[in-house]
Amino acid sequence: MAATEPPPILRSALLAEVPGLVHGFSTRSSGDMAAGAGGQDASLRRFAAEVSGRSGEWRWMSVRQVHSSLVWRDPAPETAGDGMMTDASGVLLGIRVADCVPILLADVRRGVIAAVHAGWRGTVARIVEKAVGELRAQFGSDPADLRAALGPSIRRCCYQVGAEVVEAFAAQFDYAEALWTPAPADPVRERYPMLFMTGAPPGHPRDPRWNYNPSVCLDLAEANRRQLRAVGLPEGAIDVLAYCTSCSPEWFYSYRRDGAQAGRMIAAIGLRLPG
Ligand SMILES: [Zn+2]
8 A cells, every 4th residue: 555655744635625724644754743752843843834835824732642532622732631622723733643543623614623632542432522512512513514534543454452442342332343353363262262261151252342362453443433423424524544554664653563662643734824
Protein backbone atom coordinates (compact mmCIF):
# COMPACT_ATOMS: atom_id res chain seq x y z
CA MET A 1 0.00 0.00 0.00
CA ALA A 2 2.54 2.58 1.10
CA ALA A 3 5.34 3.97 -1.01
CA THR A 4 8.61 4.68 0.79
CA GLU A 5 8.18 8.44 0.90
CA PRO A 6 4.81 9.54 2.36
CA PRO A 7 3.19 12.87 1.59
CA PRO A 8 3.46 15.32 4.52
CA ILE A 9 -0.31 15.49 4.90
CA LEU A 10 -3.21 13.14 4.32
CA ARG A 11 -6.63 14.65 3.87
CA SER A 12 -10.21 13.49 3.86
CA ALA A 13 -11.95 14.18 0.54
CA LEU A 14 -15.15 14.73 2.52
CA LEU A 15 -13.74 17.50 4.75
CA ALA A 16 -11.66 18.99 1.94
CA GLU A 17 -14.82 20.13 0.18
CA VAL A 18 -16.15 22.08 3.18
CA PRO A 19 -15.69 25.85 2.53
CA GLY A 20 -13.66 27.74 5.12
CA LEU A 21 -12.26 24.58 6.69
CA VAL A 22 -8.66 23.38 6.81
CA HIS A 23 -7.59 19.99 8.10
CA GLY A 24 -4.99 17.28 7.76
CA PHE A 25 -3.33 14.22 9.27
CA SER A 26 0.45 14.29 9.54
CA THR A 27 2.74 11.44 8.46
CA ARG A 28 6.32 10.62 9.40
CA SER A 29 7.56 13.05 6.79
CA SER A 30 6.27 15.94 8.90
CA GLY A 31 8.28 14.67 11.88
CA ASP A 32 7.57 13.62 15.46
CA MET A 33 4.78 15.73 16.97
CA ALA A 34 5.14 14.28 20.49
CA ALA A 35 4.79 16.77 23.33
CA GLY A 36 8.25 17.73 24.51
CA ALA A 37 9.98 16.35 21.44
CA GLY A 38 12.89 18.43 20.18
CA GLY A 39 11.87 20.91 17.52
CA GLN A 40 8.19 20.41 18.21
CA ASP A 41 7.29 24.07 17.84
CA ALA A 42 9.01 24.25 14.48
CA SER A 43 7.29 21.06 13.35
CA LEU A 44 3.90 22.37 14.44
CA ARG A 45 4.46 25.73 12.74
CA ARG A 46 5.50 24.02 9.55
CA PHE A 47 2.55 21.65 9.69
CA ALA A 48 0.11 24.50 10.33
CA ALA A 49 1.45 26.26 7.24
CA GLU A 50 1.20 23.05 5.20
CA VAL A 51 -2.32 22.32 6.38
CA SER A 52 -3.62 25.81 5.69
CA GLY A 53 -1.45 26.93 2.82
CA ARG A 54 -0.47 30.00 4.85
CA SER A 55 1.92 30.70 7.68
CA GLY A 56 1.75 32.83 10.78
CA GLU A 57 -1.97 33.12 11.42
CA TRP A 58 -2.73 29.93 13.36
CA ARG A 59 -2.86 29.27 17.08
CA TRP A 60 -2.70 25.64 18.24
CA MET A 61 -5.17 24.32 20.80
CA SER A 62 -4.71 20.91 22.38
CA VAL A 63 -5.53 18.93 25.51
CA ARG A 64 -3.39 16.73 27.77
CA GLN A 65 -4.66 13.38 26.45
CA VAL A 66 -5.53 10.92 29.21
CA HIS A 67 -7.73 8.28 27.50
CA SER A 68 -10.87 9.77 29.01
CA SER A 69 -14.24 10.74 27.57
CA LEU A 70 -13.79 14.42 28.50
CA VAL A 71 -14.62 16.93 25.74
CA TRP A 72 -14.03 20.67 26.27
CA ARG A 73 -15.03 23.86 24.54
CA ASP A 74 -11.97 26.10 24.03
CA PRO A 75 -9.86 24.35 26.69
CA ALA A 76 -7.00 26.18 28.41
CA PRO A 77 -3.51 24.74 27.76
CA GLU A 78 -2.76 21.47 29.62
CA THR A 79 -6.41 20.75 30.34
CA ALA A 80 -6.83 17.00 30.81
CA GLY A 81 -9.19 15.53 28.25
CA ASP A 82 -9.48 13.83 24.88
CA GLY A 83 -11.75 16.02 22.87
CA MET A 84 -12.19 19.73 22.18
CA MET A 85 -14.36 22.00 20.11
CA THR A 86 -14.52 25.61 19.06
CA ASP A 87 -16.28 28.09 16.81
CA ALA A 88 -13.26 30.40 16.80
CA SER A 89 -11.45 31.09 13.53
CA GLY A 90 -7.66 30.94 13.29
CA VAL A 91 -7.36 28.08 15.78
CA LEU A 92 -6.06 24.61 14.94
CA LEU A 93 -7.38 21.83 17.16
CA GLY A 94 -4.57 19.24 17.42
CA ILE A 95 -4.86 15.60 18.47
CA ARG A 96 -1.69 13.50 18.87
CA VAL A 97 -1.82 9.81 17.98
CA ALA A 98 0.36 6.79 17.31
CA ASP A 99 -2.31 4.06 16.74
CA CYS A 100 -5.39 5.55 18.43
CA VAL A 101 -8.12 6.94 16.17
CA PRO A 102 -8.02 10.71 15.52
CA ILE A 103 -11.50 11.98 14.65
CA LEU A 104 -12.13 15.41 13.09
CA LEU A 105 -15.65 16.83 13.06
CA ALA A 106 -17.18 19.84 11.34
CA ASP A 107 -20.66 21.34 11.53
CA VAL A 108 -21.04 22.62 7.98
CA ARG A 109 -24.03 24.81 8.82
CA ARG A 110 -22.87 26.52 12.01
CA GLY A 111 -19.12 26.78 11.45
CA VAL A 112 -18.11 24.71 14.45
CA ILE A 113 -15.33 22.12 14.66
CA ALA A 114 -14.20 19.38 17.04
CA ALA A 115 -11.30 16.95 17.36
CA VAL A 116 -11.33 13.70 19.34
CA HIS A 117 -8.72 11.17 20.47
CA ALA A 118 -10.22 7.67 20.65
CA GLY A 119 -8.12 4.76 21.86
CA TRP A 120 -9.86 1.67 23.14
CA ARG A 121 -10.67 3.22 26.53
CA GLY A 122 -12.11 6.37 25.01
CA THR A 123 -14.05 4.30 22.50
CA VAL A 124 -15.57 2.13 25.23
CA ALA A 125 -16.44 5.36 27.08
CA ARG A 126 -18.15 6.58 23.85
CA ILE A 127 -16.11 9.75 23.60
CA VAL A 128 -17.16 10.51 20.03
CA GLU A 129 -20.84 10.13 20.94
CA LYS A 130 -20.23 12.53 23.82
CA ALA A 131 -18.47 14.97 21.52
CA VAL A 132 -21.51 15.08 19.24
CA GLY A 133 -23.72 15.55 22.31
CA GLU A 134 -21.54 18.46 23.44
CA LEU A 135 -21.68 20.05 19.98
CA ARG A 136 -25.45 19.87 20.22
CA ALA A 137 -25.53 21.26 23.77
CA GLN A 138 -22.97 24.03 23.27
CA PHE A 139 -23.69 25.12 19.71
CA GLY A 140 -27.06 23.65 18.81
CA SER A 141 -25.50 21.37 16.22
CA ASP A 142 -27.80 19.03 14.33
CA PRO A 143 -25.97 15.71 13.71
CA ALA A 144 -27.34 15.77 10.16
CA ASP A 145 -25.07 18.80 9.54
CA LEU A 146 -21.93 17.11 10.83
CA ARG A 147 -19.12 15.67 8.75
CA ALA A 148 -16.49 13.38 10.28
CA ALA A 149 -13.11 12.04 9.20
CA LEU A 150 -11.33 9.19 10.97
CA GLY A 151 -7.59 9.38 10.31
CA PRO A 152 -4.88 6.74 10.11
CA SER A 153 -4.93 4.38 13.10
CA ILE A 154 -4.19 0.76 13.93
CA ARG A 155 -6.76 -1.37 12.15
CA ARG A 156 -8.33 -4.77 12.47
CA CYS A 157 -5.43 -6.36 10.55
CA CYS A 158 -2.97 -5.56 13.36
CA TYR A 159 -4.80 -4.72 16.59
CA GLN A 160 -4.85 -7.90 18.65
CA VAL A 161 -6.41 -7.38 22.06
CA GLY A 162 -6.91 -9.54 25.13
CA ALA A 163 -9.76 -10.42 27.41
CA GLU A 164 -9.86 -7.11 29.29
CA VAL A 165 -10.61 -5.18 26.13
CA VAL A 166 -12.99 -7.77 24.70
CA GLU A 167 -15.00 -7.89 27.91
CA ALA A 168 -15.24 -4.11 28.05
CA PHE A 169 -16.60 -3.91 24.49
CA ALA A 170 -18.93 -6.88 24.91
CA ALA A 171 -20.44 -5.27 28.01
CA GLN A 172 -20.96 -1.91 26.33
CA PHE A 173 -22.08 -2.54 22.73
CA ASP A 174 -24.71 -4.94 21.47
CA TYR A 175 -22.91 -4.98 18.11
CA ALA A 176 -19.54 -5.79 19.68
CA GLU A 177 -19.11 -9.03 17.75
CA ALA A 178 -19.11 -7.09 14.49
CA LEU A 179 -16.04 -5.21 15.72
CA TRP A 180 -13.67 -8.14 15.93
CA THR A 181 -12.35 -11.14 14.08
CA PRO A 182 -10.46 -14.10 15.55
CA ALA A 183 -6.75 -13.49 15.95
CA PRO A 184 -4.46 -15.54 13.70
CA ALA A 185 -4.18 -19.13 14.90
CA ASP A 186 -1.40 -19.94 17.33
CA PRO A 187 0.10 -23.32 16.33
CA VAL A 188 1.14 -24.16 19.89
CA ARG A 189 -2.33 -23.45 21.14
CA GLU A 190 -3.90 -25.53 18.37
CA ARG A 191 -1.72 -28.51 19.22
CA TYR A 192 -1.88 -28.29 23.03
CA PRO A 193 -5.31 -26.86 23.87
CA MET A 194 -5.16 -28.23 27.42
CA LEU A 195 -2.40 -25.72 28.19
CA PHE A 196 -4.85 -22.93 27.52
CA MET A 197 -7.88 -24.18 29.42
CA THR A 198 -9.86 -21.33 30.89
CA GLY A 199 -13.14 -20.90 32.64
CA ALA A 200 -15.14 -21.05 29.42
CA PRO A 201 -18.66 -22.23 30.18
CA PRO A 202 -19.92 -25.36 28.40
CA GLY A 203 -21.20 -24.56 24.94
CA HIS A 204 -19.11 -21.39 24.57
CA PRO A 205 -15.66 -22.67 23.62
CA ARG A 206 -15.31 -20.04 20.89
CA ASP A 207 -16.68 -17.12 22.84
CA PRO A 208 -13.79 -14.61 22.64
CA ARG A 209 -14.42 -13.54 26.20
CA TRP A 210 -12.93 -16.85 27.26
CA ASN A 211 -10.05 -16.98 24.82
CA TYR A 212 -7.12 -15.35 26.49
CA ASN A 213 -3.98 -13.58 25.43
CA PRO A 214 -4.48 -12.47 22.72
CA SER A 215 -7.91 -13.38 21.54
CA VAL A 216 -9.28 -11.17 18.78
CA CYS A 217 -8.38 -8.41 16.37
CA LEU A 218 -10.42 -5.31 17.14
CA ASP A 219 -11.60 -2.64 14.70
CA LEU A 220 -11.53 0.64 16.63
CA ALA A 221 -12.28 2.75 13.56
CA GLU A 222 -15.41 0.74 12.85
CA ALA A 223 -16.45 1.08 16.49
CA ASN A 224 -16.24 4.86 16.24
CA ARG A 225 -17.96 4.91 12.85
CA ARG A 226 -20.88 3.02 14.40
CA GLN A 227 -21.04 5.48 17.29
CA LEU A 228 -21.24 8.38 14.87
CA ARG A 229 -24.05 6.65 12.97
CA ALA A 230 -25.84 5.89 16.24
CA VAL A 231 -25.96 9.59 17.18
CA GLY A 232 -27.35 10.62 13.83
CA LEU A 233 -24.59 11.29 11.32
CA PRO A 234 -25.76 10.29 7.84
CA GLU A 235 -24.09 7.35 6.11
CA GLY A 236 -22.22 9.50 3.61
CA ALA A 237 -21.04 11.96 6.28
CA ILE A 238 -18.31 9.75 7.72
CA ASP A 239 -14.98 9.26 5.96
CA VAL A 240 -12.68 6.53 7.26
CA LEU A 241 -9.20 6.98 5.76
CA ALA A 242 -7.93 3.56 4.72
CA TYR A 243 -4.56 3.54 6.46
CA CYS A 244 -3.28 1.22 9.18
CA THR A 245 -0.49 2.82 11.21
CA SER A 246 1.04 -0.53 12.13
CA CYS A 247 1.12 -1.86 8.54
CA SER A 248 3.08 1.06 7.08
CA PRO A 249 6.28 1.80 9.04
CA GLU A 250 7.56 4.18 6.35
CA TRP A 251 4.47 6.35 6.65
CA PHE A 252 3.36 6.25 10.29
CA TYR A 253 4.51 5.94 13.86
CA SER A 254 2.88 3.04 15.73
CA TYR A 255 2.89 2.52 19.46
CA ARG A 256 1.98 -1.14 19.09
CA ARG A 257 4.77 -1.74 16.59
CA ASP A 258 7.49 0.60 17.89
CA GLY A 259 6.84 0.62 21.65
CA ALA A 260 6.92 3.48 24.13
CA GLN A 261 9.53 5.44 22.17
CA ALA A 262 7.22 5.69 19.17
CA GLY A 263 6.82 9.17 17.71
CA ARG A 264 3.44 10.86 17.36
CA MET A 265 1.43 12.08 14.40
CA ILE A 266 -0.95 15.01 14.71
CA ALA A 267 -4.44 15.46 13.31
CA ALA A 268 -5.56 19.06 12.90
CA ILE A 269 -8.70 20.95 11.98
CA GLY A 270 -9.36 24.69 11.85
CA LEU A 271 -11.67 27.42 10.59
CA ARG A 272 -10.05 30.02 8.39
CA LEU A 273 -10.02 33.63 9.45
CA PRO A 274 -12.45 35.59 7.31
CA GLY A 275 -10.98 37.55 4.42
ZN1 LIG B 1 -2.44 -3.31 9.93
